[in-house]
Amino acid sequence: MEFLYIYIKQYKGINNIGINLSNEFKFRFDEDKNELIISSAEHYIPDFFGKNITNLTAIIGENGAGKTTVLRYIVEYLSAGIHNHNDENGIVFLRERGQLFYFSINDIIISSQENIKSPKRIFDPEDIRSSLVTIFLSNVFDPTSYYTHDYLQGQLAGTKNLSTQYLLYTDYQNRTGEDAMRRDLTYDQRFSAFAAEEMIRMVRLLRWIGQKEEKGVPFPVNLPSHLNISLVFNENEEYQDILKEIRYASEGYFNIRRSERNMFLINAFIASIAYILNETKFIVGPEIVAHKYRSVPERVLEYLNTHKYRDTKNENSIVPEIHDIFYSVLRDDEFQILNKTISSIQGFLEGLDKFVHGRNIYTSKDNNSISVELTKVNKGNLETLIDEYYDTKGISSYVDFFFSHSPGTNSSLSSGEYALLLVFSRLNSIKVDSRKPLIILIDEAELALHPQWQKQFISHFVDFIETRFKNHKVQIILTAHSPFILSDLPSNCIVLLKKENGKTITFDSLQSTKETFGANIHELFTDAFFLQDGLMGEFSRKKISDLINEINQQEQITIEDFDSKYKNRIEIIGEQFLKAKILELVAEKSDIQLIDKIIDRRNNEIEILRQIRNRKKDD
Structure with a gap:
């Protein structure tokens, strides 16, 4: 069983958006015509992520765009059906053993290319839930009260919930057999049980890795010795x-x-x-x-x-x-x-x-x-x-x-190493008896990871899933903020969410590039989707803007003014082109003595460049 598409009519502030979760098909729902159009995705490559990984989709977006909300929609749908979140007009498409299925309470028109098999309609969403195992993982701790936070209530049903919020409570019950909902339990009691189980999950991961390495299957992450x-x-x-x-x-x-x-x-x-x-x-x-x-x-x-x-x-x-x-x-x-x-x-x-x-x-x-x-x-x-x-x-x-x-x-270990190993150790702790397909949902996959770890995450993760769950078909859906994640995925495996006029919308591609796989990280970072004001930090941008405004307001700048007010503020700027432009502003307001000083500085820089050029010629 593989999720291919969901259309969210109305759910927790998200309205009328379609989420493509397939790298093989493209879905588009025209609400005015009540028509869902299915076409083949460009550049589809079978078994791209591994023989048992049917697909890996990343939901990327700015803060507040609704990434986690979309993930929660899927979790709740798979654990308790549409009646839990009241999106009765939502649409879900999936595939099992080559056959396309869809669930919709309302009649809809299906249009597809000739090479795509006609989908069959499902009338009971329980048929979807019973045919796969859902795993939800999140390292995020939400301070919302346990007694009101819906992630931890019964709607998760048979879902394997590996969220920090959930484990902090259920680990106590697993260790003691006592009711984790008791209000008289102390923080120490809950935390001690959670710490114990987290450590034990990591030890079991290390034992499992040791067994695999004995058989010549190295683990991609540097493990503690x-x-x-x-x-x-x-x-x-x-x-x-x-x-x-x-x-x-x-x-x-x-x-x-x-x-x-x-x-x-x-x-x-x-x-x-x-x-x-x-x-x-x-x-x-x-x-x-x-x-x-x-x-x-x-x-x-x-x-x-x-x-x-x-x-x-x-x-x-x-x-x-x-x-x-x-x-x-x-x-x-x-x-x-x-x-x-x-x-x-x-x-x-x-x-x-x-x-x-x-x-x-x-x-x-x-x-x-x-x-x-x-x-x-x-x-x-x-x-x-x-x-x-x-x-x-x-x-x-x-x-x-x-x-x-x-x-x-x-x-x-660093917090990033712990965060990475905890993802693996929690997944390793899952006991799945049957060979049902798995759908793994991860919220904030790159949380607490150094950029180098973000860069390596997809590679390490698919290696682990392919080995650990080799007897299962696995679909992975994760949310992230990171362009490093984006660079490891083809564009047809990415859902881009953005907020415009208070409404969540989806993008087909980035402005700077259509294909993301193997794209330059710097180019992805400079796309307005990630950083609207360029790559400069906000604090430095304000300081440099204030400096420029201050220089522009001066009628004349003496060498004493330059040394006492501006020199150090200009020298610490790392962008050389910007530094040169600000010096030009200073020169426009300066006397000859200060201009000579700036020229001497430029001549020194030019001499350094000549030396480098001559050395390269000699080489």
């Missing part, structure tokens, strides 16, 4: 003295097994106590509860100062002894107030110990962070470790996990 685990300490001044005492007592107590690994585990133990102290400010209830939390450091310090370290058979681990220290705290907790928190901490420290045991690790100088190479075995164990730590019913506030290219440092 290490996982860094960094401890987070409570910075409240009120607690610093007691934490320092515990650190000193712990190092003395565990001195018999001093090692980089154990020093990190000792610091993780101290960070967990700092976490317990931090929890006191969130406690609502009887004073005895807060008192029990605040008394933990004193109870731990008392144990360390009054007990002697007991050698055990497990000589490579200090975690069993840490369990005993915490047990002494729990022993005095007759109401078991601390039981859940401390049990979670003990479980995580045990998992952390197992994870770092026997591995080559890089430890920071202060022993507060470690780096572990992301080998095949480590990736599998890492998923378990993260899963245990980010237990929303327990703890998730004193250790940071982050991927890095540099072991032994606090260097993380």
Whole structure:
């Protein structure tokens, strides 16, 4: 099943526009004649994006033109039909196994070229939805309330919703089995579950990539080589003295097994106590509860100062002894107030110990962070470790996990690298049992990506889709702002939206070029569709305009005026032609002394050009 065309009669501020989603056909609906005209698209190339990718369409447009609205129209149509968005006069065209179909409540006239098969009419839109799997992905976080934001309501039905907004809520439910709609859930609970699942999705992506690379299928993106685990300490001044005492007592107590690994585990133990102290400010209830939390450091310090370290058979681990220290705290907790928190901490420290045991690790100088190479075995164990730590019913506030290219440092991946890998990891997490066709809808595909990554996005993405979903026919529809995306797509794969007189309209092509595929990025940028005032930044444009106006208002400019008011403002201008023109303006208002100075400057520039020319001649 492949979507070919939608005609939106009326939906959320968009009226009477047709959206071509096919690179093989052109559709145009004449509302006055109630006629839909179908013709063959120019320069159609079968399997252009890959054997299993039926088409890739980019909806490009300026802010507010309606790109996301069009995408949402498709999402809602595929998940709950037209009755959800009340566009009863809309038209949808699609293709399945070579046959064209269309859905329209109203009778319409169909006109097509002789070589195009006559389409069949569908009377129940459920036939469309049941024949494919819809995947919606967005990294955008919309601050609109969950309880009113329609992206997250039931109309998405069977759609695989991978939006940040949606996952922030459903990840909690997936991890705990509890209702994610509960209003009493804290931000920490929701965020911890989301962070856990996001990290686990990335780890699973890395594992999947590893399996493919073993078979000679390299992944196109530079992947992180290490996982860094960094401890987070409570910075409240009120607690610093007691934490320092515990650190000193712990190092003395565990001195018999001093090692980089154990020093990190000792610091993780101290960070967990700092976490317990931090929890006191969130406690609502009887004073005895807060008192029990605040008394933990004193109870731990008392144990360390009054007990002697007991050698055990497990000589490579200090975690069993840490369990005993915490047990002494729990022993005095007759109401078991601390039981859940401390049990979670003990479980995580045990998992952390197992994870770092026997591995080559890089430890920071202060022993507060470690780096572990992301080998095949480590990736599998890492998923378990993260899963245990980010237990929303327990703890998730004193250790940071982050991927890095540099072991032994606090260097993380860039936001662009994370954004790119998250697109892949979320799609990789999709479980599609059948071989139904897939339609993947991505909002703001290039969000947070450096221009170099934008330039590479389509290439990397189609490689990934072709491999990951090789048993499915896949159609991709994405929204973007970037000319870099445009340059990778033929013009018949692009929908251009623009706002004119408050109304969204579609364009057939850009002003500067008809064919976009392989077009020069600079030419695409200079098209008025993207930048209406050229390539210069607005701040610099205003400053230069003010400078020109100021010069024009002067009757005479002396050399003193030039040096004090204008010289530096002209020198910082990067566009040489513009700089020369402004100097000419100055010269028109200048005395001979200043003109001579400008001539000397020009002569110096000419001499530099002569030297370059002579050198090229010699070469």
